[in-house]
Amino acid sequence: xxxxxxxxxxxxxxxxxxxxxxxxxxxxxxxxxxxxxxxxxxxxxxxxxxxxxxxxxxxxxxxxxxxxxxxxxxxxxxxxxxxxxxxxxxxxxxxxxxxxxxxxxxxxxxxxxxxxxxxxxxxxxxxxxxxxxxxxxxxxxxxxxxxxxxxxxxxxxxxxxxxxxxxxxxxxxxx
Amino acid sequence: xxxxxxxxxxxxxxxxxxxxxxxxxxxxxxxxxxxxxxxxxxxxxxxxxxxxxxxxxxxxxxxxxxxxxxxxxxxxxxxxxxxxxxxxxxxxxxxxxxxxxxxxxxxxx
Numbered sequence: 001x002x003x004x005x006x007x008x009x010x011x012x013x014x015x016x017x018x019x020x021x022x023x024x025x026x027x028x029x030x031x032x033x034x035x036x037x038x039x040x041x042x043x044x045x046x047x048x049x050x051x052x053x054x055x056x057x058x059x060x061x062x063x064x065x066x067x068x069x070x071x072x073x074x075x076x077x078x079x080x081x082x083x084x085x086x087x088x089x090x091x092x093x094x095x096x097x098x099x100x101x102x103x104x105x106x107x108x109x110x111x112x113x114x115x116x117x118x119x120x121x122x123x124x125x126x127x128x129x130x131x132x133x134x135x136x137x138x139x140x141x142x143x144x145x146x147x148x149x150x151x152x153x154x155x156x157x158x159x160x161x162x163x164x165x166x167x168x169x170x171x172x173x174x175x
Numbered sequence: 176x177x178x179x180x181x182x183x184x185x186x187x188x189x190x191x192x193x194x195x196x197x198x199x200x201x202x203x204x205x206x207x208x209x210x211x212x213x214x215x216x217x218x219x220x221x222x223x224x225x226x227x228x229x230x231x232x233x234x235x236x237x238x239x240x241x242x243x244x245x246x247x248x249x250x251x252x253x254x255x256x257x258x259x260x261x262x263x264x265x266x267x268x269x270x271x272x273x274x275x276x277x278x279x280x281x282x283x284x
Contacts, residue, residue: 056225058225060225060228060229060232061229061232061233062232064250065248066204066205066228066231066245066248066249066250067228068248069204069205069206069247069248069249070204070205070206070209070224070227070228071224071225071228073205073206074206074209074223074224076224089224098223099223099225100223100224100225100226101223101225101226102191102221102222102223102226103189103190103191103226105189105191106191106223106225106226106229106230109229109233110225110229
């Protein structure tokens, strides 16, 4: 039996719960996560002991040293390099699954930070598009088509994030 | 900024924000605040690391708290004058809630 496993897995920022749950199931089956790379979609596992682990994907605001300090002191381990913008944290537990976010507002803000980044991306793409259209190169049509396609992609992400926020708000009687 | 604007912008505080602010009446760093809140609420409120970092960075940006020192890559914060004004408004709001609840539901056992 092989002791290593590499899995490519795409995930979306509005539904990190899905990939977190998957990692936790892998850990329970004894596949311990050892590395995450390639823009955080390639997951490398090693066969070991079954572990009860909590995984949390964070998209924080400006990251400074004290970001890592707070997590480390609270017993979280960082899976990846310290580049961001996404950070994968893990912590082993026994009874109640710990989470890095403990209220709805924090989850909504995590989505809002992503929305701001994507909107910035839309503006950058529009700027590039105007350059390409003004420049009139040989491949203008192809490049502008690709840029327009990426704007559509960004739009899709924004819609999904906003819908997720709406759901979070509806479920919250408490603030 | 006048009172009404502050109320509109910040109130009601989340439980986490409320406890972070009152904990910073004394200088503390992020993890200390988490422990302190857990202790005074007998474990009822556990503020997660992400929620804590989010609250601290936003409150510092908005001037509700200040960094008073940095030790071993930890930032030590304290409540600012603006933070105190907001906390005062929130305490008045909570007192109103409590007195209404008690006068309407005084017979609730």
